[in-house]
Amino acid sequence: MVGAGWRARTILASLDSTLFRVLGVCDPNVKAADDVAREFNIPCSAATLPELLATSVEAVFICTSPIHHYALSASSLSNGMHVFCEKPLGTSARHAVQLVRLARSRRRVLQVGYQWR
Numbered sequence: 001m002v003g004a005g006w007r008a009r010t011i012l013a014s015l016d017s018t019l020f021r022v023l024g025v026c027d028p029n030v031k032a033a034d035d036v037a038r039e040f041n042i043p044c045s046a047a048t049l050p051e052l053l054a055t056s057v058e059a060v061f062i063c064t065s066p067i068h069h070y071a072l073s074a075s076s077l078s079n080g081m082h083v084f085c086e087k088p089l090g091t092s093a094r095h096a097v098q099l100v101r102l103a104r105s106r107r108r109v110l111q112v113g114y115q116w117r
Contacts, residue, residue: 001025001042002049002072003063004032007086011061011113012040026052053079059109062086070095073110077102082109 001008004027012022024044027033037045046052049072052060059082062072070090076083077099089096089112103110 001036001061001063002052002076003027003061004029004036005063008036008061008063009039011063012036012042023057024052024055049075053081058082059084067091070099073099074102077106077108077110080106080108084111084113086113088112 001012001022001024004025008025015022022040022042024046025033025036025042026046026049028047030047033045033047036042044055053076060076062069062083062085064072066088069085069088073083073085073089083103089099099110
């Protein structure tokens with residue numbers, strides 16, 4: 001889980017834990033990451049995405065401010081992760097196209113979340 005705010009907590013509370021395990025949460029606000037990890041029994045909390053990607057994660061949920069979605073998604077895809085990103089994928093249509101191309105070239109899943117629609 002990338003981000004430890006309200007959206008991350010909402011998603012974590014709704015996940016079906018019989019299908020997979022959440023292995024880590026990262027947020028520059030280390031206290032927030034630690035609090036979410038403790039609340040949802042997540043074994044790892046980190047301050048940065050590279051720290052999280054260094055663990056055994058296979059996919060990431062990106063639940064940060066939209067201004068960060070493109071860079072975090074691109075970095076995650078480039079590192080072999082599947083990505084679920086809250087809307088929008090970036091701040092331009094070009095960002096979205098670049099992420100789709102990157103996901104295809106890496107054979108990774110890129111999904112956009114449109115809750116509350």
